[in-house]
Amino acid sequence: MPDVAVIGGGIAGCAAAALLAEAGASVTLYEREEIAAGASGRNSGVLQHPMDPATVPLYEASLELYAGLEHGFAFPAEASGLLVVDSDAPALAAERDATAAEFPELAPEWLEGADVQAAEPALAGDVCAYRLDTGRPVPPRSATRAWAERARAAGARIEIGATATVAPGEGVSVGGRVHGADAVVVAAGPWTGAALGSTTWRAVGPLWGVVAQVRLAQPPRHSIEQAGVDTLTSPGAPDSLFSIVTADGASAVGSTFTPLEPDAAALAPVLLERGARYVPALEDARIEHVRACARPRSFDGRPLLGPMPGLDGVHLITGHGPWGISLGPGSAQAVVEGVLGGGAAIAPELATARFGAP
Ligand SMILES: Cc1cc2nc3c(=O)[nH]c(=O)nc-3n(C[C@H](O)[C@H](O)[C@H](O)COP(=O)(O)OP(=O)(O)OC[C@H]3O[C@@H](n4cnc5c(N)ncnc54)[C@H](O)[C@@H]3O)c2cc1C
Numbered sequence: 001m002p003d004v005a006v007i008g009g010g011i012a013g014c015a016a017a018a019l020l021a022e023a024g025a026s027v028t029l030y031e032r033e034e035i036a037a038g039a040s041g042r043n044s045g046v047l048q049h050p051m052d053p054a055t056v057p058l059y060e061a062s063l064e065l066y067a068g069l070e071h072g073f074a075f076p077a078e079a080s081g082l083l084v085v086d087s088d089a090p091a092l093a094a095e096r097d098a099t100a101a102e103f104p105e106l107a108p109e110w111l112e113g114a115d116v117q118a119a120e121p122a123l124a125g126d127v128c129a130y131r132l133d134t135g136r137p138v139p140p141r142s143a144t145r146a147w148a149e150r151a152r153a154a155g156a157r158i159e160i161g162a163t164a165t166v167a168p169g170e171g172v173s174v175g176g177r178v179h180g181a182d183a184v185v186v187a188a189g190p191w192t193g194a195a196l197g198s199t200t201w202r203a204v205g206p207l208w209g210v211v212a213q214v215r216l217a218q219p220p221r222h223s224i225e226q227a228g229v230d231t232l233t234s235p236g237a238p239d240s241l242f243s244i245v246t247a248d249g250a251s252a253v254g255s256t257f258t259p260l261e262p263d264a265a266a267l268a269p270v271l272l273e274r275g276a277r278y279v280p281a282l283e284d285a286r287i288e289h290v291r292a293c294a295r296p297r298s299f300d301g302r303p304l305l306g307p308m309p310g311l312d313g314v315h316l317i318t319g320h321g322p323w324g325i326s327l328g329p330g331s332a333q334a335v336v337e338g339v340l341g342g343g344a345a346i347a348p349e350l351a352t353a354r355f356g357a358p
Pocket of ligand 1: 007010041048189195323327
């Protein structure tokens with residue numbers, strides 16, 4: 001069994017450390033701040049079926065892993081449902097039809113008029129919606145913390161406050177000292193290029209998001225999101241889409257999508273104002289907390305998984321963009337199998353190699 005260094009204590013790194021340690025590898029995870037310091041601790045918190053067929057197997061594997069995660073993680077056994085909303089009925093109906101054709105397992109159900117409020121009393125009366133059979137809300141940090149606990153329980157060492165970079169052919173360098181490892185898993189989110197020791201490799205970069213947390217007297221029963229999430233990684237995508245996810249009584253109202261770090265305090269009231277168009281109770285809601293962080297977005301919107309060309313023994317788990325909590329554990333499992341020398345080959349459209357060497 002190899003000695004493996006993992007860089008990054010987000011969902012991807014913590015899940016990989018746990019699965020590696022449970023398989024018998026000697027694992028050290030290096031995290032420069034704290035567990036879930038990045039997007040893995042500041043997201044909206046919903047486990048949701050992706051809209052890219054290439055990543056559906058990662059989602060299905062993740063759900064299975066979440067169901068058995070334990071270590072303080074409360075897996076919602078039933079999906080609470082996702083309502084995709086818009087004011088433009090013909091455009092939304094066309095989107096529903098396309099979703100029904102591509103993902104019949106989501107059973108898209110069209111709602112309009114009185115049916116909308118019957119399904120979801122929190123919604124405004126003049127909104128159209130379709131309901132998808134997905135969406136398991138969880139408190140934002142809970143999954144990553146549970147994976148970190150599980151990694152510790154399996155014998156992984158977790159070094160906090162340790163900024164690591166790949167030391168090619170040797171292991172990792174931390175504070176100028178090299179720590180030997182047979183393999184290195186880089187799961188450093190939007191900072192993956194720097195952790196690889198490269199200033200030019202930009203296959204993954206930041207897509208910043210702001211979320212405002214509120215408590216509503218009668219929060220929505222469903223997760224709700226404005227139509228258009230599938231366009232977010234395309235050129236010309238909107239820089240903000242309404243979403244609301246409620247877990248443990250706290251509703252996360254989001255979210256922005258910008259390459260540059262936003263002014264989170266200024267944007268939070270704007271998110272509520274836009275959201276009130278769909279969920280009127282947001283108009284009077286008091287902001288309890290604002291979260292901002294960067295999603296690791298790849299150039300083609302898909303994860304980068306597996307061996308890094310030109311760097312022997314270095315494997316990546318990154319690039320999940322808005323889907324990392326939903327897909328991260330499945331991705332970690334696929335990469336861990338490769339690190340240990342087994343498992344199925346990673347699909348070419350998800351393989352790190354498609355972007356070349358750093
Ligand atoms: C507003 C918002 C809402 C979201 N909502 C959802 C959602 O509802 N559902 C969903 O599935 N996804 C959601 N996401 C996306 C999801 O949060 C991310 O895709 C996921 O958390 C990325 O995880 P990661 O482990 O790859 O990276 P990160 O969480 O960024 O973790 C990387 C870690 O590496 C550490 N690090 C970086 N460089 C180094 C280094 N050199 N040495 C040591 N440590 C280092 C960082 O400190 C960080 O802790 C959302 C994201 C945002 C921003």
